[in-house]
Amino acid sequence: MTDAVVVGSGPNGLAAAMVLSGAGLSVAVVESNDTLGGGARTKEATLPGYLHDICSAVHPSIMLSPYFNAFDLASRGVEMLQPEVPYAQPMDGGRAGIAHRDLERTADGLGRDGRAWTSLMRPLVDGWRELGDTFLSDMRTFPYARRAATLPVSVAAGLRVLEQGSPLWNLRWREDLAPALLSGVATHAIAPARGLAPAGAAVFLASLAHSVGWPIPRGGTQVVVDAQVDELRRRGVTFTTGHRVRSLGELPRTRAVLLDTSPKDMQQIAGDLLPRWYRRLLSTYRHGDGVCKVDFALSGPVPWANEDCRRAGTLHVGGTRRELLEFELGVKRGEHSDRPYVLAVQPDVVDPTRAPAGGHTLWTYTHVPNGSTLDRSEAITDQIERFAPGFRDLVLHRAVATAAQEEAEHPNYVGGDISGGAVTPWQMIARPVPTWDPYRTPVPGLYLCSSSTPPGPAVHGMNGVHAARRVLRQRFGIRQEPLDFVRSAAA
Ligand SMILES: Cc1cc2nc3c(=O)[nH]c(=O)nc-3n(C[C@H](O)[C@H](O)[C@H](O)COP(=O)(O)OP(=O)(O)OC[C@H]3O[C@@H](n4cnc5c(N)ncnc54)[C@H](O)[C@@H]3O)c2cc1C
Structure with a gap:
């Protein structure tokens, strides 16, 4: 019997497989496309x-991600x-x-708004690690170090989000360049920029440009996938491609199934096993x-x-x-x-x-x-x-x-x-359902680990890590820190 099956080989499926295989479990990955990597190909x-x-x-999310920092892409x-x-x-x-x-150099190019840009960004640039801990958490607990330092940065970020996501959003600006620059980033959220979720995306992503940068992998994003797949194969993880899973019955016998899928596919795969109350909650989940x-x-x-x-x-x-x-x-x-x-x-x-x-x-x-x-x-x-x-x-x-x-x-x-669900403040927390453990479904052993869970979209693998943490505890009684199992893989 295979210990765990991961359906989908996107960044979150691979991260989950990395944690589970690092813990010594046998893992099989099943992917619908002919190539591995999902949104990172x-x-x-x-x-x-x-x-x-x-x-x-x-x-920027890879640079910030506790998962990718533990995996250490550079060493690979x-x-x-x-x-x-x-x-x-x-x-x-x-x-x-x-x-x-450089933050100051940016401010120099923004005319009379230079100082306003600096004051908006400075605490977030200085506290980028803590900011990352918050934004990439499971939105329920703050498991990664620096807990005490996280609060002031989170408060600073929250105040800025409230300002830039409200009718007050133009108060600090006198010219047109700086607000346009910020709104260009806010609009990543695929929503009108004057809203809380886009404002969150704006202050978070814009500040990262001045700390970890917005890097591009040499050779294309696929190299990030290939490095993980190499390591997973080395650990004995098996991959099947070209198989769109439509029911649990298609999978090998296993103690845990982690779905790196949409909630829509999850409903199809679980079928009648999902109770009505859970289906009703899922039916309120909106795509953007x-x-x-x-x-x-x-x-x-x-x-x-x-x-x-x-x-x-x-x-x-x-x-x-x-x-x-x-x-x-x-x-x-x-x-x-x-x-x-x-x-x-x-x-x-x-x-x-x-x-x-x-x-x-x-x-x-x-x-x-x-x-x-x-x-x-x-x-x-x-x-x-x-x-x-x-x-x-x-x-x-x-x-x-x-x-x-x-x-x-x-x-x-x-x-x-492309965000696996509309980016709204509520849906960033209640993703895909408003429960304390959004990764675990009512079907024993069935988990969701895609970007339709906290902390939401982007290539950071943390949805997979948070889901794998639950699988280890709930299905295998393993309570060790999941990133230890990623670190132990470092070359
Ligand atoms: C056009 C575009 C641009 C983007 N730009 C950026 C960017 O620049 N930076 C960034 O950080 N993020 C970006 N993103 C978002 C990022 O790609 C996603 O947030 C991320 O890939 C989500 O990872 P995931 O593992 O949750 O899902 P995915 O990457 O979507 O992977 C899911 C995998 O599961 C497979 N699958 C799904 N259902 C089944 C099934 N039933 N059976 C078998 N296999 C299944 C899919 O084929 C896929 O391979 C972009 C996304 C898109 C589409």
């Missing part, structure tokens, strides 16, 4: 030799490359808000709006009108704070605007391995209503052209995945919702 999506991250591309040959400019917000007229690694992803193969670097944007790893393209807000409100109303917010990543600023000599890649997506079947590549191209005249002429090839196609290729991204 890289492939030639456009032309031969052009490598594209088909989902995640930029990784994974290089996290830091762009000189972590992120930028191009504006009309060749102007831009530029976030540098979706993304339309467009990868470009280019014959040259993007000719941003602003020189500093040419050195940025990530760009939030869409103009002013007001424009970004209007765009997201439109998505919420079910609209597809011709002037979209575009999240763009140019890995080539640090990683020459992504394209053949002379070639370049550009990773982009925009937000669309959940389930949208519209191809937004023209609107994305036009919006980039607005801030980078001549861009269109460089396009050799575009690969498009509409929101509906995102779900077809990645079952967890229901309707193209």
Whole structure:
């Protein structure tokens, strides 16, 4: 009998498998795709030799993650490359808000708002470890060291979220660059920027640019997966690909099943075993709006009108704070605007391995209503052209995945919702149900470990670690700190 079966090989499935195998358990991983890694894969999506991250591309969360710090990617040959400019917000007229690694240098470029930017960010930059402990916790306990120091940083973060997520959000700003720069980050939450969840994303992610950075792995995000899979195979973990699990009966006999799946797939897999009260709770769980992803193969670097944007790893393209807000409100109303917010990543600023000599890649997506079947590549191209005249002429090839196609290729991204559930303050805690142990289901031995559990989306593996902690305790009576089982794997 296999001790544990993990369904899904995304970052959280792999992290769970790492903890469990480190504890000496036999583990099997079953994956629906033909390749391993879920939202952390890289492939030639456009032309031969052009490598594209088909989902995640930029990784402050890896740098912050207790799991990845214990796993120690560097010792396994994974290089996290830091762009000189972590992120930028191009504006009309060749102007831009530029976030540098250095906080003071960033403030220097923000005119009369420089000091306001520094005061917003400083406590969070200084307390990045504690901030990470909070944001990457199971939202119920704070198991990772530094408990006492966590409180002041959490309070500082909370106050800033309340300010930037409320009608007071423009009080501290006098010009347009700094608020646009912040809203560009807030809009990662796929919601109108003037809300608590986007404000949380904004202060958290923006501050990380000045501490751990927004790095890009050399060779593509797949290298992060490959390093883990190598280690898991070394520990005897087995992998089956190309098998979409639809019922528990398809799995080998085991004492624990961990689902790195959507709650929707979980319901199908568990079937009638889930009691009605639990199904009723799950039925209140909401998915957010979706993304339309467009990868470009280019014959040259993007000719941003602003020189500093040419050195940025990530760009939030869409103009002013007001424009970004209007765009997201439109998505919420079910609209597809011709002037979209575009999240763009140019890995080539640090990683020459992504394209053949002379070639370049550009990773982009925009937000669309959940389930949208519209191809937004023209609107994305036009919006980039607005801030980078001549861009269109460089396009050799575009690969498009509409929101509906995102779900077809990645079952967890229901309707193209890449966060595994709408990012709202309530759903960040009650994910996917408002229970004390959201990983454990009422079916004995069945657990959920995907980004539809706390602490939510991004590549950090902590949902998998939190779920595996429960499995070890509840199914195998092992109470040791789960990260010890990851650390013991360090090369
Ligand atoms: C376009 C896009 C851009 C993103 N950008 C970033 C970024 O830059 N940085 C960042 O940190 N995060 C980013 N994310 C989010 C990040 O990729 C996810 O939060 C993360 O991958 C979630 O990990 P997971 O293990 O929970 O799920 P996933 O990575 O989705 O993995 C789940 C796995 O389970 C498999 N599976 C699901 N159901 C079944 C089933 N029934 N049977 C068998 N297998 C199944 C899936 O095929 C998949 O391989 C992005 C996501 C997308 C889609």
